[in-house]
Amino acid sequence: MDSEQPDPPRKARHRAHNRPARPHAVLLRLSDEEKAVIDTAAAVAQLTATGYAAKAAVAAASAGQAPGGATGDLRYLQHELFAARRAVVMFGNNVNQAAAAFNATGLLPDWATEAVRLCAAVVGRLDEVISQIDRELR
Template identity: 45%
Template sequence: MAGGTKGRTARRYRARGPTAREGRITPRFSDEELTAVRAAAEAAQMTVAGFCASATLAVARRQPGQAAPAGSGAGMEELAELQRELFAARTAVNRAGVNVNQAAAQLNSTGQPPVWLEHAVNRVTRAVMEVDAVVALIHRRLA
């Protein structure tokens, strides 16, 4: 699509501050590194320059052993922990969903709910509460 942006996703530019940015650095990448950076910028729906600036500042502002400041991006350790918590919550929801589906199948085939239906519903409730807790944790860390 020469000259147009039709079919391309809109990209975000990094927010401008109240004053102009005068400092400039020019990083250099191998072809493989540049491909990875471009893919990450595209996934973040950002320009390559904006992505590089945001990623650099997120790392530069983080102090070893401390949580990242609000708005500067989470540290890799925090993100890994959140990922583990989300995977665990997803697993709990999937297991609870399987139980509810089995209960529904039994109810549909026999006309009677299984004796363990209440337990399955309680598992769903707990699983959703776990997901809510992870979402609340993410909200607090982003605030």
């Protein structure tokens, strides 16, 4: 059985060193997959994995980009989803009350039409929030 030999590691380009050396170190713990991704990107950039990770971290922090998106945007979306959840729970209670009234009288209460309209509005708002999440993830 032929075993493929991995390509030898590419030599990273020489970069100017800061003197005195940078005084701070950050330890990264990575999975095998994450390490492979960093190694590949570092090789393409002709940097060491450590140099690449440092440059990427500083660039992201300088641009104000939190990993996984901006926390403020996520909080806003979280609040929107919580509000929608509350509205759906309230609508569920209204459905139970309308069913009880219908079973007792054979007629739907007058407010049932308005409850359905409000539910449709909440579903529309949920669609907007989902679209915003989709845009953020692209």
